[in-house]
Amino acid sequence: MKTIHSAAGTTWLASVLLITATAANAQIGSGWTQQNYSERLEYHHSGGPEIETISPAPSSFSDAYISYKNSGGVRTFTFKNTTAGRVEIRVNNDYTSGQHQFEGYLNFSKPSSELSDYQDTIVNQDFGAATHAAWKLEVNKSSNGSLTAEGPTIATGVYGQTLRVNVIHNMSTHRIQVYLNGSKKYDMADQGGSSHYTKFGMYGGHVVTHDTWKNVKYFTK
DSSP states (O other): OOOOOOHHHHHHHHHHHHHHHHHHTSSSSSSOEEEOOOEEEEEEETTSOSOEEESSOOSEEEOSSEEEEEETTEEEEEEOSTTEEEEEEEEOOOBSSSEEEEEEEEEEOOOSEEOTTOOEEEEEEEEOOSSSSEEEEEEESGGGSEEEESSSEEEEOOBTOEEEEEEEEETTTTEEEEEETTEEEEEEEOOOOSOBEEEEEEEOOSEEEEEEEEEEEEEEO
């Protein structure tokens, strides 16, 4: 019996495999629905207003202190000098219930300059905590760049490395989980609060550096 391979069949099979592979490498867990939210850019610097906003977020923006660019799914956030304090995307995903997942590929560059009091830069926030403004994911200058999740260190040597980051907030259990490259690294209480939203980029200042977030996605269930 002769087996016949057609170009159309091969193309169809390749497409199925590609879709399957993409699904397997997407969000952590099953039952999630991908969401599209509007976004705004928030930034500030020492001596300026606490927050300046551009809504909706532009594809690029630059001033004397910070810059932001979104090209081909790669978001680049830059502190040009040590007086820059914030350049972040504020996601308009305000929520009070349900489960919410943020996914993106983070690459944080080793600082080229920093003030003596510089310790870390916040790269992701689940805003709306009860005890303080937000639950935070930070890159600390120790150990050639260490990634901390509201205190505990979950990775070291992250300067210049690309990490797939998944942050899951379950409002039913009031817990936040963090996965790096698909492996769970953090599972703790969410710091309280009844209304939340997502921010990512860079916040903190006192340093000259940049980071990128690639292929950012949002999911709910």
